[in-house]
Structures are given as C-alpha cells and as structure tokens.
Amino acid sequence: MRLPAPAFRESVAPGSMVDVRRSNLALVLGAIAGSDPGLHPTRAQVSAATGLTKASVSSLVLDLLEAGLLRELGLTARGERGRPGVGLALNTLRAVMGMEINVDYIAAGVLDLSGTILFKEVRECDNRGAQPDSVLAELALLAARARSTVGEQGVEVVGGGLAVPGLTGPGRARILAAPNLGWTDVDLDLGALLPEAPLVVSLFNEANAAALAELRHRPGDDADFLFVSGEVGVGGGLVVGGELFTGPAGNAGEVGHVVVDPGGNRCSCGGTGCLETVAGQDAIFAAAGLPPGTGRSAAMRSLLDALAGGNAQARAAVERAGTHLGIAVASTARVMDIGAVVLGGHFAVLDEWLKGPLLAGLARYAPGRVADGDVTVAAAGEWGAVLGAAGSALRSLVDAPYLLQE
Amino acid sequence: MRLPAPAFRESVAPGSMVDVRRSNLALVLGAIAGSDPGLHPTRAQVSAATGLTKASVSSLVLDLLEAGLLRELGLTARGERGRPGVGLALNTLRAVMGMEINVDYIAAGVLDLSGTILFKEVRECDNRGAQPDSVLAELALLAARARSTVGEQGVEVVGGGLAVPGLTGPGRARILAAPNLGWTDVDLDLGALLPEAPLVVSLFNEANAAALAELRHRPGDDADFLFVSGEVGVGGGLVVGGELFTGPAGNAGEVGHVVVDPGGNRCSCGGTGCLETVAGQDAIFAAAGLPPGTGRSAAMRSLLDALAGGNAQARAAVERAGTHLGIAVASTARVMDIGAVVLGGHFAVLDEWLKGPLLAGLARYAPGRVADGDVTVAAAGEWGAVLGAAGSALRSLVDAPYLLQE
DNA sequence: CCCATATAGTTCAGGCAATAAACTAACTGC
DNA sequence: GCAGTTAGTTTATTGCCTGAACTATATGGG
Structure with a gap:
C-alpha cells in the first residue's frame, strides 16, 4: 500500500492535539485513497500501513465515515483464516x-x-x-x-x-x-x-x-517532472516531489518564456526570443507557411497533413520548435534539477515529429540529464x-x- | 517580535503528542531567536507572540534551558509596573x-x-x-x-x-x-x-x-531571490519563501548551465552555450585578453585594473557577461517566478561594470519582472x-x- | 511603612489524543 | 465443536496543552 502525502501541516501557530488529530485523519484517508484501486483496505491494513494502532485507526475511520468521506464495503478476505475485515473505500457519493x-x-x-x-x-x-x-x-x-x-x-x-x-x-x-x-x-x-x-x-x-492531472497518472509518490504544454502560447507546470511547484507568487513554470534565441523575435510578453516565439502555435504555423487556425483542431490537422505529406517547410518548422524546446527544457532541468519531461497540448500531438529534435537539443544542451525514456506524452490528453x-x-x-x- | 519559521514538520508517520511538543519547542525557540537583537523576550512576551499559554511557555522554556539552548538573563523591564520578567536569550555558549x-x-x-x-x-x-x-x-x-x-x-x-x-x-x-x-x-x-x-x-x-547566508541578511521572513555566484564556474542558489530550494535531488539552482547562447561554445558540463561559457571567470579573462589567474584575487585585480583603465576589450568582456547573465536570470525568473537577484563572487566584485548590462539584458528578455532595486550585491562577501x-x-x-x- | 495595582510566572484540575494490552467478534480447518 | 487466527473494540495510562487560580515581585500613592 502506498503511503499518502505528508501529514503534519506547517504552521506558525501553536500546535495542539487537534493538529495531531487532523494529521492522522489525513494519514488514514491518504492511505485508503492511495491504496491500489479495487483493493479496499481494512482498518487492520491501514493500521499496518500507517503505523497507527488499531484503536487509533478505528477512531479515525469513524470520524471519516461520519464526515461522509469513507464508506464501508462488505467483509473482505473471505476464505482466509481469521475474522474477515471490513473493506474501506472513499465515498463515491x-x-x-x-x-x-x-x-x-x-x-x-x-x-x-x-x-x-x-x-x-x-x-x-x-x-x-x-x-x-x-x-x-x-x-x-x-x-x-x-x-x-x-x-x-x-x-x-x-x-x-x-x-x-x-x-x-x-x-x-x-x-x-x-x-x-x-x-x-x-x-x-x-x-x-x-x-x-x-x-x-x-x-x-x-x-x-x-x-497535476499528469501527476495522478504517474506511478510512485515522488514524481518530479516538467510539464510543457503547447497551445497558442506555451505553458508549463513544475512538479517537484509530487507537489506542484508554484513559486512565491504562484506563477512558476512559465517555460514558454525561457529565452531560447537571444537574437530572436519579440514575444507577446514583451521579452525577446522566448520559447513561445518559436514553439507556440502561431509561430509554428507561420514558419510552416500555414495560415494560423482559429479553431485549434482544424488548424492542427492541416499541419499534421503537411507533415505526413512530407512538406519540408512544415517539418523544418516543427524541427526548429523541437530543438528550441530542447534548449528551454535543458535550462529548466539544470535550474530545477529535474530529469523528466511530459509533453502536452500540440507538443503531444506533434510528438512523432517533435521528439527527435527535442532529444537532440537535450543531448546538445544538457547531455546526460534527461534520458530518452524520460520524455513522455501527456496521458490526460485534452481533459x-x-x-x-x-x-x-x-x-x-x-x-x-x-x-x-x- | 518576528514570528519564527514553520513549526509543524511534514511527516508520513503517525503524529502524536511528542510532535506537538517538538513543534512548540521550535515555535518558542524560534520566537526567541527571531526577536530583535538586544531585546531579550520574557516568557510572557513569548506567550503573547506565539499564542501559547504562559503555562506552556514556562514548561517549554524549561526544556530548552535544560537542553542548553537558552539561558536566562537578569530581570528586565525594571521601572515598569508589575513584576519584571526574566529575559531569555539563545545560549551563546x-x-x-x-x-x-x-x-x-x-x-x-x-x-x-x-x-x-x-x-x-x-x-x-x-x-x-x-x-x-x-x-x-x-x-x-x-x-x-x-x-x-x-x-x-x-x-x-x-x-x-x-x-x-x-x-x-x-x-x-x-x-x-x-x-x-x-x-x-x-x-x-x-x-x-x-x-x-x-x-x-x-x-x-x-x-x-x-x-543561505544571504537569507540571514534579508529583512522579513519570506525572502525570494536567486543568488548567482561567479567563480571559476557560475553557481547559483534559489531561495523561495525563505527556504533554500534544492530540487528533487538536491542540486537545483545551477544557473551557470542555463543556455544563454545556443550557438556558443562547449561547456565543461558537456553542454553548449551555458552561462558559464560566457560569464565564468576563465571565459571573462579569455574574452578580456587577460591570462587566467591561478590565485583568484590576483587575477581579479588585473581585470579590475584593466576595467578602471578603460581597457575596451575588458569592458566588452564584462558587458557580454552581464548581458548573458541577464538572459539566464530572465529565464530563471520566469520559470521560478522570482523577482530578485543577489550577485556574489566575481559578479559582486564586478558589480559596477556588470550591473548596467545585466539590467539591460533583463529589460530586454524579461521586461517588468526584475526591477533595478531588486538586483543587489551579496552582503556576506567572501565568507x-x-x-x-x-x-x-x-x-x-x-x-x-x-x-x-x- | 503599608496597601492597591499591575505584571510575571507557577500550580493544578480538566480535556483530548495516542498507546498498549486485554477483550470480544467472526471466520477457517480439522 | 473447538483450537487457531485475524479484526476490531474497550479500558487504563501517559503526555501535552489549556484555563483558572495562585504566588511572586515590582511600582506608586497615602
């Protein structure tokens, strides 16, 4: 059973026993939420997984049942020796x-x-x-x-x-x-x-x-990755130690505005040579010689058709985007000490053509840091x-x- | 009185009353450590500052005295009405x-x-x-x-x-x-x-x-800044919310290997165009046409002399370093959502010549993000x-x- | 000098949370 | 049907914080 997220909350206020209670409520609920799907742990299993005594778990589970967060399933483990336990699951209501x-x-x-x-x-x-x-x-x-x-x-x-x-x-x-x-x-x-x-x-x-959606699809608890999403702009999200890293004011992860081409074009943010000016949707379409789409699916389809049809200009545009994405990821990987990348938005759609140049860029600008297998496509898709x-x-x-x- | 750092520790282990005790010990000690220097708070003041009752503070202070972390000074506040309190201070032994x-x-x-x-x-x-x-x-x-x-x-x-x-x-x-x-x-x-x-x-x-040393010199609790240190290489440290951000494996902040010149030179890290290849000590000396120094103070002095003497090549080398430092800081600032920079190592020594190009670079690559006053020189110096x-x-x-x- | 007032710090009963150990409950297998 | 096994509950204990009462020590006015 996977152990849940950190329990004790940070606080500058005096700690008292209600904090202990809250922390342990989260510990128990987290253990149940993090258990393998379909396996509904019993109080005894939760006790073993969390280190809390059976008595404490019983009391905590009672609170969680009353709060409507958990529900009891029927008896589990029939056929085993001993008294069967009662399966616990998150309340799906x-x-x-x-x-x-x-x-x-x-x-x-x-x-x-x-x-x-x-x-x-x-x-x-x-x-x-x-x-x-x-x-x-x-x-x-x-x-x-x-x-x-x-x-x-x-x-x-x-x-x-x-x-x-x-x-x-x-x-x-x-x-x-x-x-x-x-x-x-x-x-x-x-x-x-x-x-x-x-x-x-x-x-x-x-x-x-x-x-965050990507985080749920990852195995293990301590996921660390950079999510890069290609849209009209280029967005990003940093996950460090299984937590979204938001930075001091809540806007960390703006990979779209990492400088990848110091002598490049003006960006909508006022800067110069940002990744977005090379790998944003408008930039790719312009470089590919295609009209910027209004509805994104239609425009993207025309680009995909061009790529599949061997259109050299389109391929060069995507290759350029990929290489520069590699530069931005290389810089971010060094600053954040991160070794995995998840591609979303049009970067996911263009994966087939983008990944090669991206890996080449990574190999050139941050060799040995992000392995081929550490570049994956977003699992959650458009949702x-x-x-x-x-x-x-x-x-x-x-x-x-x-x-x-x- | 400044309130101290977060108290409750994160943990996946069951919380119990010893955690409350530990948290409150830290709360009390932090309140005393964080009080204005020279003002030695009394138990009553600590109680008011932390929100703990006088009874709890007395008990916690007793533990801290026994652990040798605190010491009692003489009576304070003589001349005021009421019983004077006993000043508490960190044990300087x-x-x-x-x-x-x-x-x-x-x-x-x-x-x-x-x-x-x-x-x-x-x-x-x-x-x-x-x-x-x-x-x-x-x-x-x-x-x-x-x-x-x-x-x-x-x-x-x-x-x-x-x-x-x-x-x-x-x-x-x-x-x-x-x-x-x-x-x-x-x-x-x-x-x-x-x-x-x-x-x-x-x-x-x-x-x-x-x-971290810089953090101690900062006013306020929630400091956020990027420390960039010019040495033979270029090092960096990220402070977010008053904490050192170390990243998943403990090596975040490597600003020296942000890509600032994609078509540039090979870096010792194996990458290409890293900040270090432009703003590291060897790079600056080479560009300035000076021999790389063995003892750093001597070499740096010759550079400073050249700059003061109006040596155009030396000035261009430092200007180039400053501009590219601006690129690296701009990229980092966007990714980490940070708006202040502290210069250390030779960047601090070269501040006079470096700051202009650095600010120009920031204005060009991340306008409106790092104000002039947010670029400061390390207070702790060589130590x-x-x-x-x-x-x-x-x-x-x-x-x-x-x-x-x- | 004495006493009212004010503040500092301690003592003590009460409540709450976790623990350990004893206990009850429910099932298997012979 | 009874021993063995495991699940979950009950009970006594410990530890910590709280609030209120209490003691300690100062100032200041008569």
Missing part, C-alpha cells in the same frame, strides 16, 4: 468538479472521490475579448447542470477547481493576465461557481492544472486541465479531511 | 561551525547560537586534483583548532555544515562532481570533521550555502559559503531543538 475557461471553449467535469469521472461536458464558444462576468456566468450554468446531473444519482459536489489560460494570484481568485483571452487583472467570484459547496473553489493556471483542477480539489480534501467534519 | 573546501583554500568559522562570529580562519592551499581524504583531514585539523579555540571560552560546537564547489547528494554526504577540484563521486566522512558533536554535519553546494553552512546548522537547530534534548 462525494465528488469534486474541475472547470476550465479557455480561448474557444468552457468545460466542466466531475470526479468522485475515488477519481472516477462521472460527468464531462464542453461548450464551444469564443471567449476572446469576452466579458469575464458573462463567461463566468456561462460556466456557472454548465457547473449547475453538471451538479444536478450527478445529483440525481445522489452524488454531492463538495469542492472544485478552475483552470484558466493565464497568470493567477495573488489570493487565488484573481487573473493577473490572460493574454489570449484579452483579460487583465480580473477578480473572479469563484464562490458563484459552486454555491453552497462546503469547500472553496481554487484557481489554477491551465498548464499547472494539466501538470488535462479539467481533470487536474478537479484532482487538486480531491487532493486538498485528502490532505485536510477535517474541513468536511461536522 | 553553544555554537555551530561552517566549513568550506574550495579550489585554493579551506576555511572554517564558528557562530554562536545568536549568530555572532566567534572564530574565522582560512588556510590557502591548492586543492585541484588533491586527494579528497587528505583535504578532509586538513580541514578536520582546522576544525579541531577552531573547536579548541572557542572551547577555551567554554563554548561547545554542537553541529555544522560543509560547503563544497560541486554537486552533492544523494544522502547529503557525497560529492557527485566537483569539476574544479577534479573530484567525482566522492563519499565524505563528515562525522570526522566534528567528532562527538551531537548533530550531524550537512553538506552543501557552495553557492547554495552562500545563498558567504562558510557563514551559510553554519547558519543552516543554526536554523536546523532552531527548527528541531529536540535534537539536543537529554
């Missing part, structure tokens, strides 16, 4: 919602506490330059529909997360800048998305959320941001189950 | 030692728990290609001398840290690679440096240690690594005072 606002769509998805997807819906719409309030209202409608749909099966949504393509913070309810939406300094009323949900809705950068935002709410809940007590 | 092995010297320094420097000594010697064991033995002699010197005043050294110019880990007692020493995969017997000291000696990268290594031991002690109990 509790759920979290992931939401996303992007350039040309809004989306919502509901995951139950075990991580099963209960609901998924996208609404295509053009949000470029749209009023934040109206987009948020639209999303609230979508969220309400999602909630009532799962509600019919008795599932309660207790919290969620929202992913947006831009810089967030401070205070986790504000978009500082979302250039592709044309939004600047927008305060969001996140509470309106899930009215009366017991937990707050938190805000994420889209690439950070997608990185990464939604699933990551939801998954993050899931994880906060597992790490702080006391929030749902009483 | 306990101390930690910072040590450094570098290319052309070894050094040791002793700090008492209040941070006062009690002893400082450098021994010049050429460690290039020397046997690690013999260098360590030499350092152990220096450490022993330091210990007996402060010992004569009744000061006991309880722990320490060692800084080395190379990559460390895993396990914090191993040098993976120290190119300028010619060392690879060296296991260090750190215990031999401070025999019978109750706390272990920890190992740091030199630039990381210097970054940064030693002071940082010692300071880190100090901090571990304040964060985990229970280690010295019994």
Whole structure:
C-alpha cells in the first residue's frame, strides 16, 4: 500500500492535539485513497500501513465515515483464516468538479472521490475579448447542470477547481493576465461557481492544472517532472516531489518564456526570443507557411497533413520548435534539477515529429540529464486541465479531511 | 517580535503528542531567536507572540534551558509596573561551525547560537586534483583548532555544515562532481570533521550555502531571490519563501548551465552555450585578453585594473557577461517566478561594470519582472559559503531543538 | 511603612489524543 | 465443536496543552 502525502501541516501557530488529530485523519484517508484501486483496505491494513494502532485507526475511520468521506464495503478476505475485515473505500457519493475557461471553449467535469469521472461536458464558444462576468456566468450554468446531473444519482459536489489560460494570484481568485483571452487583472467570484459547496473553489493556471492531472497518472509518490504544454502560447507546470511547484507568487513554470534565441523575435510578453516565439502555435504555423487556425483542431490537422505529406517547410518548422524546446527544457532541468519531461497540448500531438529534435537539443544542451525514456506524452490528453483542477480539489480534501467534519 | 519559521514538520508517520511538543519547542525557540537583537523576550512576551499559554511557555522554556539552548538573563523591564520578567536569550555558549573546501583554500568559522562570529580562519592551499581524504583531514585539523579555540571560552560546537564547489547528494554526504577540484563521486566522512558533536554535519553546494547566508541578511521572513555566484564556474542558489530550494535531488539552482547562447561554445558540463561559457571567470579573462589567474584575487585585480583603465576589450568582456547573465536570470525568473537577484563572487566584485548590462539584458528578455532595486550585491562577501553552512546548522537547530534534548 | 495595582510566572484540575494490552467478534480447518 | 487466527473494540495510562487560580515581585500613592 502506498503511503499518502505528508501529514503534519506547517504552521506558525501553536500546535495542539487537534493538529495531531487532523494529521492522522489525513494519514488514514491518504492511505485508503492511495491504496491500489479495487483493493479496499481494512482498518487492520491501514493500521499496518500507517503505523497507527488499531484503536487509533478505528477512531479515525469513524470520524471519516461520519464526515461522509469513507464508506464501508462488505467483509473482505473471505476464505482466509481469521475474522474477515471490513473493506474501506472513499465515498463515491462525494465528488469534486474541475472547470476550465479557455480561448474557444468552457468545460466542466466531475470526479468522485475515488477519481472516477462521472460527468464531462464542453461548450464551444469564443471567449476572446469576452466579458469575464458573462463567461463566468456561462460556466456557472454548465457547473449547475453538471451538479444536478450527478445529483440525481445522489452524488454531492463538495469542492472544485478552475483552470484558466493565464497568470493567477495573488489570493487565488484573481487573473493577473490572460493574454489570449484579452483579460487583465480580473477578480473572479469563484464562490458563484459552486454555491453552497462546503469547500472553496481554487484557481489554477491551465498548464499547472494539466501538470497535476499528469501527476495522478504517474506511478510512485515522488514524481518530479516538467510539464510543457503547447497551445497558442506555451505553458508549463513544475512538479517537484509530487507537489506542484508554484513559486512565491504562484506563477512558476512559465517555460514558454525561457529565452531560447537571444537574437530572436519579440514575444507577446514583451521579452525577446522566448520559447513561445518559436514553439507556440502561431509561430509554428507561420514558419510552416500555414495560415494560423482559429479553431485549434482544424488548424492542427492541416499541419499534421503537411507533415505526413512530407512538406519540408512544415517539418523544418516543427524541427526548429523541437530543438528550441530542447534548449528551454535543458535550462529548466539544470535550474530545477529535474530529469523528466511530459509533453502536452500540440507538443503531444506533434510528438512523432517533435521528439527527435527535442532529444537532440537535450543531448546538445544538457547531455546526460534527461534520458530518452524520460520524455513522455501527456496521458490526460485534452481533459488535462479539467481533470487536474478537479484532482487538486480531491487532493486538498485528502490532505485536510477535517474541513468536511461536522 | 518576528514570528519564527514553520513549526509543524511534514511527516508520513503517525503524529502524536511528542510532535506537538517538538513543534512548540521550535515555535518558542524560534520566537526567541527571531526577536530583535538586544531585546531579550520574557516568557510572557513569548506567550503573547506565539499564542501559547504562559503555562506552556514556562514548561517549554524549561526544556530548552535544560537542553542548553537558552539561558536566562537578569530581570528586565525594571521601572515598569508589575513584576519584571526574566529575559531569555539563545545560549551563546553553544555554537555551530561552517566549513568550506574550495579550489585554493579551506576555511572554517564558528557562530554562536545568536549568530555572532566567534572564530574565522582560512588556510590557502591548492586543492585541484588533491586527494579528497587528505583535504578532509586538513580541514578536520582546522576544525579541531577552531573547536579548541572557542572551547577555551567554554563554548561547545554542537553541529555544522560543509560547503563544497560541486554537486552533492544523494544522502547529503557525497560529492557527485566537483569539476574544479577534479573530484567525482566522492563519499565524505563528515562525522570526522566534528567528532562527538551531537548533530550531524550537512553538506552543501557552495553557492547554495552562500545563498543561505544571504537569507540571514534579508529583512522579513519570506525572502525570494536567486543568488548567482561567479567563480571559476557560475553557481547559483534559489531561495523561495525563505527556504533554500534544492530540487528533487538536491542540486537545483545551477544557473551557470542555463543556455544563454545556443550557438556558443562547449561547456565543461558537456553542454553548449551555458552561462558559464560566457560569464565564468576563465571565459571573462579569455574574452578580456587577460591570462587566467591561478590565485583568484590576483587575477581579479588585473581585470579590475584593466576595467578602471578603460581597457575596451575588458569592458566588452564584462558587458557580454552581464548581458548573458541577464538572459539566464530572465529565464530563471520566469520559470521560478522570482523577482530578485543577489550577485556574489566575481559578479559582486564586478558589480559596477556588470550591473548596467545585466539590467539591460533583463529589460530586454524579461521586461517588468526584475526591477533595478531588486538586483543587489551579496552582503556576506567572501565568507558567504562558510557563514551559510553554519547558519543552516543554526536554523536546523532552531527548527528541531529536540535534537539536543537529554 | 503599608496597601492597591499591575505584571510575571507557577500550580493544578480538566480535556483530548495516542498507546498498549486485554477483550470480544467472526471466520477457517480439522 | 473447538483450537487457531485475524479484526476490531474497550479500558487504563501517559503526555501535552489549556484555563483558572495562585504566588511572586515590582511600582506608586497615602
């Protein structure tokens, strides 16, 4: 059984026994959440996995059952010697919602506490330059529909997360800048998305959320990787020790603005020669001699067709993007001491043509640091941001189950 | 009174009341360590600052006194109404030692728990290609001398840290690679440096240690900055939220190997166009048309003379280094979301000529991110690594005072 | 000089959380 | 049906923090 995330919370406040209780509630819940799917651990197994005594586990499990976070299954291990234990599982009648606002769509998805997807819906719409309030209202409608749909099966949504393509913070309810939406300094009323949900809705950068989704698909606890997502811009998310690294103000991971070509073009961020100016969607299309697409799937298809058809200009454009991606990853890998890369967005779609140049770039600029097998394609696909935002709410809940007590 | 660093330790082990005790011991000790120098807080003030009751503080302080971490001063606040309190201070008869092995010297320094420097000594010697064991033995002699010197005043050294110019880990007692020493995969017997000291000696990268020293000189608790140190190579240390960011394997912050010139020269690390190939000492001297120095002070003086004398080639070399340093810092700032830079090593010495090009580079490659006033020169100077290594031991002690109990 | 007032620090009963050990519960296998 | 085995609960104990009462030590006014 996998041991769960760190238990004791950092604090400058005096510690007392309620902290011990909270820490151990998280420890128990984490042990159950992290057990292999399908294997529903018993109190005795949780006791062995966590090091807590059976008595303590019993008491903690009781609290978690009362909080509605766990449920008891039937007796397990029939056929073995001795009294069979009672299997414990996360309560699948509790759920979290992931939401996303992007350039040309809004989306919502509901995951139950075990991580099963209960609901998924996208609404295509053009949000470029749209009023934040109206987009948020639209999303609230979508969220309400999602909630009532799962509600019919008795599932309660207790919290969620929202992913947006831009810089967030401070205070986790504000978009500082979302250039592709044309939004600047927008305060969001996140509470309106899930009215009366017991937990707050938190805000994420889209690439950070997608990185979190990737984290759930990784084996092991101490994942370390750089997630790089190719979109109109180039986003990134850093996962260090199984945690999203957000930096002091919450906007770490902006790999798209690592300088890869000091003598290069001006970037939308005001800088020069950023990765985005070479490997962003518009840059690749321009270099490939293709018109920039409005709906991203259609445009991407034309690029893929060109590549498959042996179009030299298209191949050169992607190769150039790959090499420069290699430079950015090499620099980031050295600064962050990270040795694995996950490709998302169009980088995932272009994997076949991109990976060679990327590995060549890595070999040239940071030899011996990122092995071939350490460059992988995002598992979560297009739903990464939604699933990551939801998954993050899931994880906060597992790490702080006391929030749902009483 | 400043509140101290986070108290509750992260843990995957069951929490119990001893964790509460340890956390609160650290809270109390941290409050006293973090109080303004000269102001020795009383139990009542500690109680107010931490939120612990007077009863708890009394009990915790008693433990800390018995562990030899605190001492009581005379009565304070005479002249005020009411019973005067007893001032508490860190026990200045306990101390930690910072040590450094570098290319052309070894050094040791002793700090008492209040941070006062009690002893400082450098021994010049050429460690290039020397046997690690013999260098360590030499350092152990220096450490022993330091210990007996402060010992004569009744000061006991309880722990320490060692800084080395190379990559460390895993396990914090191993040098993976120290190119300028010619060392690879060296296991260090750190215990031999401070025999019978109750706390272990920890190992740091030199630039990381210097970054920690810088942290002590910063006002406020939540410092975030990138420390960049120019030596033969270019080292770096990342401080995020008042903590050294070490990355998954302990070697984050290697700003020297950020790619700043994709078409540039081969680096000693095997990469291409790393910052080090432009802004390392050898690179600057070569570009300036000066012979690479053996003793660094002498060589640096000739460069400074050339700069002051208006030598155009020397100025161009430093300007080039500054601009490219700007590129590396711009990339790092975006990835790590950091907005302040501290210059150390020869970057500090060359500040006058370097800062202009550096700021210009930052303005070009990451506009609006690092303000002019956010680029500062290291306060700790040449002793940064030693002071940082010692300071880190100090901090571990304040964060985990229970280690010295019994 | 004495006493009111104010603040510092200690003592003590109470509550809570984890532990260990004893106990009850439920199943297998002979 | 009973021994053996494992699951989970009950109970006594320990340790730590809290709040309130208490002691200690100062100032200052009459």
